[in-house]
Amino acid sequence: MTQPESGAPDAAEARRAIEYYYEHGWTDGLPVVPVTESYLAEFLATTGRDPDEVLIPMPHLNKNLTVRLAAINAALAGCLPEYFPVVLAAWDSFLGDGMVTRSIWQSTTGTAPFVVVYGPARQRLGLNSRGNVWGSGFRANATIGRAIRLGAINGLGLKPHVFDQATQGTPAKYSCCIAENEEDSPWPSLAADNDIGPDDSAVSATVIRSVLHIEARHTTAPEQLAADFADSLCRTGALVRARASGYVVLNPEHARLFDKHGWSKADVRAAIADQGWRTYRDLARAGKEAIAGGTGWRLPADHPDARPQETPDDQNSPVQLITSVDAVQIVVAGAPNAGVSSIVETFGPFDRGPAITKVEER
Amino acid sequence: MLERAGIPAVSLCTDAFRITAEAMANQMGFPGYQYVALPHPIASRTEKEIDEMARDALPDVIKVLGAGLTYLGVTPA
Numbered sequence: 001m002t003q004p005e006s007g008a009p010d011a012a013e014a015r016r017a018i019e020y021y022y023e024h025g026w027t028d029g030l031p032v033v034p035v036t037e038s039y040l041a042e043f044l045a046t047t048g049r050d051p052d053e054v055l056i057p058m059p060h061l062n063k064n065l066t067v068r069l070a071a072i073n074a075a076l077a078g079c080l081p082e083y084f085p086v087v088l089a090a091w092d093s094f095l096g097d098g099m100v101t102r103s104i105w106q107s108t109t110g111t112a113p114f115v116v117v118y119g120p121a122r123q124r125l126g127l128n129s130r131g132n133v134w135g136s137g138f139r140a141n142a143t144i145g146r147a148i149r150l151g152a153i154n155g156l157g158l159k160p161h162v163f164d165q166a167t168q169g170t171p172a173k174y175s176c177c178i179a180e181n182e183e184d185s186p187w188p189s190l191a192a193d194n195d196i197g198p199d200d201s202a203v204s205a206t207v208i209r210s211v212l213h214i215e216a217r218h219t220t221a222p223e224q225l226a227a228d229f230a231d232s233l234c235r236t237g238a239l240v241r242a243r244a245s246g247y248v249v250l251n252p253e254h255a256r257l258f259d260k261h262g263w264s265k266a267d268v269r270a271a272i273a274d275q276g277w278r279t280y281r282d283l284a285r286a287g288k289e290a291i292a293g294g295t296g297w298r299l300p301a302d303h304p305d306a307r308p309q310e311t312p313d314d315q316n317s318p319v320q321l322i323t324s325v326d327a328v329q330i331v332v333a334g335a336p337n338a339g340v341s342s343i344v345e346t347f348g349p350f351d352r353g354p355a356i357t358k359v360e361e362r
Numbered sequence: 363m364l365e366r367a368g369i370p371a372v373s374l375c376t377d378a379f380r381i382t383a384e385a386m387a388n389q390m391g392f393p394g395y396q397y398v399a400l401p402h403p404i405a406s407r408t409e410k411e412i413d414e415m416a417r418d419a420l421p422d423v424i425k426v427l428g429a430g431l432t433y434l435g436v437t438p439a
Contacts, residue, residue, distance in 0.1 A: 062389055106382075162385045302410050 016163060021076070026154050028146065028174060029168050032076040042081040043192035047049035047088055048362050055091040056100060058156050061163065065091065069155035070147070076154070078139065083125055086203055087147045087159035089357040090115045090177075093205035094148070096355035099347055104207050110166025111207035113148040114344060115177040116331055118191035119201030120178040121359055125189075129179035131335035132212060133249075134342065145264070147284075148205075170210055184252035185332035186259035193265070195355045199361040206249075208237075209345045212319030216254065218341030222261045225254060226268060229254045230275035231301075232343045234321045239298050245327035248343035251334035254341050269325045276322025281315040326352045365388075372426045374419070376402035381438045384394055 007171045008063070019028055019032040022036050044051055044067070051068035058064065067088065074087045094100045094113065104111055116306075117127050128138035136142060158164045166173075180189045191202040250258075258268050283289040288298035299306055322328060327350045350354035363383055364371035375383050377399045387395035404412070 061386075064390075085427070162381060163389075165379065246426055 002250045010159050012153055014053055015133045025149075025159065028032065028149055028153060032150070034076050035075040038070070039075055039081075040071055041134055043075055043079075046081050046084045046362055047360070051087065051240070055088070056095055056156065058101065059344065060103070061157055063156050065155040066296075067343055070151050073150040073154055074147035077150050078143040079147050080125075080139075082142060083144055083147075084126045085359050085361045086117060086121055086125065086144055086201070089111065089142065089201075089203035089359045090148055090205045091151070092135050092357040093355040096357065097206045098355075099351075100152075100208045103345065104269075105152055106163050106165055107158070108165050108167045108232070109209060109347075110164075110173070111209055111287060111347065112170050112172035112176050114172070114206055114208040114346075115143070115148060116190065116204045117144070117177065117179045117201065118182070118189045118203070118356075119359070120199065121201030122182075127177075128177040129181040130184070131337070133178045133181075133333045134325035141177045141179070142175050145177030145295060148177075149173055152207055152332065171206075172208060175213075176208065177248070178189050178329050178331070181252055181333045184336050185255055186252075187255065187265040187332065190331050190354065195354060201275065202356050203359060204356040205355045206346050206349075209347070211249075212343040214343060216341065217340070221259050222263050222268075225257065225273070226271035227275050228322065229341070229343065230272045230277075230322070233272065233345075234276050234278050235279065235284060236283065236288055238345050239283075239288050239321065241296050242291050242298065242325065243322075243323055243348075244321040244347050245335055245346050247329045247331055247346065248272065249334070249344060250330055250332050251338070251341050252332055252336035253339055255332045257338070265330050266325070267277055269328045269330060272328045273322045275326045276328070277318040277320045278315045280312050280319055283319055285317070326351050326353060329354055370427055372423050373397035374400060374423070376400045376404060377401040396426045398426055 011219040018031045021032045021034065026032065032132055037272060047067065049067050051066065051071070053067045054064040054071055055066040055067060070087060070091055071084060073082050077116065080103065121127070122129055124351055126138065127140045152158045160166065182189045190204060197201040212232050214229060214232055219225060229248050233246050238244055262341055280289055284301070287300040288302040290303065291297070292299050292303070292305040293307045294305060301309060327348070373383070375397060380399055383397055386395055400419055401413055407415070
């Protein structure tokens with residue numbers, strides 16, 4: 001029988017600790033890192049904020065996510081203490097975004113937290129912004145994203161089958177944190193576009209329903225590329241409400257193609273927004289041509305809740321689904337090795353910029 | 363919340379949300395809170411089916427409302 005090497009941790013004791021957390025329901029299904037008071041103190045030491053400060057109030061559930069609870073869950077998620085200022089900035093952005101405090105994580109839609117990190121913290125913490133950016137393999141991405149989800153489960157009490165009523169959810173709920181590939185992008189980052197200085201790090205956050213893969217290796221025409229993204233953003237299955245919105249996560253190759261043709265990021269957003277429509281016929285085929293009076297949801301024109309509307313003479317007339325460039329945000333991420341990008345489907349915002357918070361380090 | 367403000371109320375939800383309804387009652391310090399569970403789903407039913415559901419649920423609604431009024435010290439008319 002092999003003896004453990006000198007100084008190696010006691011694996012049996014570690015397993016007992018891990019099982020203890022499972023027994024209390026304090027996990028997302030994967031093992032968590034045991035947290036002691038002294039380890040928690042290392043997280044809290046990275047910020048000047050009061051441990052009792054409320055980051056996310058949830059009065060209808062009698063819950064508040066405090067700085068302390070956020071730190072405990074960051075530690076459980078496997079974050080290193082130095083990641084914690086990024087986690088805090090993410091929570092601040094979720095508060096600013098507004099969807100979480102409107103109970104979206106209790107909804108049957110089953111949204112995941114989506115976090116993007118910008119600036120020097122990416123290198124300092126080892127956040128991946130390049131190849132396999134959505135995939136696994138990078139501690140900072142995996143654990144910062146997971147810290148949010150565990151904070152929701154343990155801090156806000158949003159456990160699946162109880163207060164989290166997601167019909168199916170999404171795999172992104174385990175963790176969904178990427179970094180912008182600022183080095184390979186021809187443009188300033190989304191943070192720079194939103195007045196974050198070049199020496200500062202920042203975090204944007206919102207809730208998402210899905211990440212769609214876009215295969216577009218076929219063209220060198222920027223107009224065609226923009227049309228391809230617009231089509232996916234405006235798929236009928238994405239339409240709950242009247243309008244569509246999302247992030248386009250452009251790989252650097254696509255970003256450079258636009259740039260080579262003289263298109264700025266604003267030009268790309270405007271082109272995608274401009275092409276963000278479907279025909280009335282397309283919408284009617286899926287029974288989403290009308291809008292409900294109360295909820296504002298899409299439904300068939302003959303539904304009793306539908307607002308009265310005229311059927312257009314030409315059923316091929318366009319119905320604009322993206323009505324503002326604010327509904328189309330662009331982040332550059334991934335490897336510059338193929339024409340593969342992605343669409344991140346959000347719940348808006350439709351008419352204002354993303355929630356971005358500067359990372360404050362002690 | 364309405365009942366705590368002295369306004370008689372009946373909560374309705376479909377049976378798909380029973381676990382959440384009971385968890386919510388516990389969370390708000392009101393374990394055993396009575397509500398009326400309707401058959402799921404709602405969204406894909408016709409207007410006629412919804413009317414039938416409402417008719418079928420009415421005795422339960424009145425029962426819970428009566429219990430609420432008794433709790434508040436009001437005698438139902």
